[in-house]
Amino acid sequence: xxxxxxxxxxxxxxxxxxxxxxxxxxxxxxxxxxxxxxxxxxxxxxxxxxxxxxxxxxxxxxxxxxxxxxxxxxxxxxxxxxxxxxxxxxxxxxxxxxxxxxxxxxxxxxxxxxxxxxxxxxxxxxxxxxxxxxxxxxxxxxxxxxxxxxxxxxxxxxxxxxxxxxxxxxxxxxxxxxxxxxxxxxxxxxxxxxxxxxxxxxxxxx
Numbered sequence: 377x378x379x380x381x382x383x384x385x386x387x388x389x390x391x392x393x394x395x396x397x398x399x400x401x402x403x404x405x406x407x408x409x410x411x412x413x414x415x416x417x418x419x420x421x422x423x424x425x426x427x428x429x430x431x432x433x434x435x436x437x438x439x440x441x442x443x444x445x446x447x448x449x450x451x452x453x454x455x456x457x458x459x460x461x462x463x464x465x466x467x468x469x470x471x472x473x474x475x476x477x478x479x480x481x482x483x484x485x486x487x488x489x490x491x492x493x494x495x496x497x498x499x500x501x502x503x504x505x506x507x508x509x510x511x512x513x514x515x516x517x518x519x520x521x522x523x524x525x526x527x528x529x530x531x532x533x534x535x536x537x538x539x540x541x542x543x544x545x546x547x548x549x550x551x552x553x554x555x556x557x558x559x560x561x562x563x564x565x566x567x568x569x570x571x572x573x574x575x576x577x578x579x580x581x582x
Contacts, residue, residue: 377407377428377429377430377431378428378429379426379427379428379429380395380426380427380428380429381424381425381426382421382422382423382424382425382426382427383423384423384519385500385516385517385518385519386421386423386518387418387419387420387421387517387518388402388403388418388419388421388427389418389419389452389454389497389518390454390497390498390499390517390518391427391429392452392497393452393496393497393498394498395429396432397429397430399418399454401430402427402428402429402430403418405428405430407428408427408428411425411426411427415522416522417522417575419520420520420521420522420528421521422521422522422525452496452497452498453494453495453496453497454494454495454496454497454499455492455493455494455495456474456491456492456493456494456495456499456502456515456517457490457491457492458490458491458504458515459488459489459490459491459577459578460472460485460489460490460491460506461489461537461580462511464537464580465580466485466487466488466489466579467485467489467506467507468485468486468487468488468489469484469485469486469487470484470485470489470506470507470508471483471484471506471507472484472485472491472504472505472506472507473504473505473506474491474493474495474502474503474504474505474515475502475503475505476495476496476499476501476502477496477499481493481494481495485506488577488579490577491506495517499517500516500517500518501514501515501516501517502514502515502517503515519531520532523562523567523570523571523575524567526543526562529543529547529562529567529570530543530546532570532571532574532575533546533547533550533570534546535574536550536570536573536574538550538553544560544561545560547559547560547561547562547566548560550566550569550570551566554569554573554581556569
């Protein structure tokens with residue numbers, strides 16, 4: 377086995393694709409149990425985390441001799457799932473186009489403003505265009521950290537529209553909006569609310 381030190385922009389999907397394994401094969405490895413317990417979600421690793429990679433195993437396939445056989449290796453993929461809002465209103469039933477490395481993925485959001493696209497597991501950046509007004513958003517895959525990390529808190533606040541560069545001010549605005557104690561800190565109640573609104577499919581409460 378070998379150890380892989382996580383770099384910025386990596387998640388388990390991209391790491392697994394690099395080494396030729398499925399996400400579950402690596403995530404469920406006994407040697408990764410402590411990392412799994414610490415991070416909970418394989419999509420939100422932190423630079424510096426260490427992932428244990430299993431040894432490759434040779435696969436033997438029986439074939440008839442004196443014939444030509446064709447084997448197809450499928451490219452590793454993962455799911456990009458986003459829920460889109462404008463002024464806290466879901467961008468429901470909106471046509472979208474997601475461009476990644478010159479390839480275009482199109483579709484329509486559902487009634488909750490949710491879009492789901494199968495993308496390459498090693499995707500780094502994307503450009504999303506959505507709605508009749510052709511609003512554009514630059515996406516960076518693999519950079520979201522857990523809510524237990526300062527950068528994870530900042531990213532969730534920013535994605536939810538709390539853009540004040542002063543993190544304390546942004547936290548206070550978030551806490552005021554959702555009826556939490558205005559501590560200006562990422563306390564447990566605030567972290568739980570950030571996770572509820574950002575990491576799950578839901579609507580903004582009135």
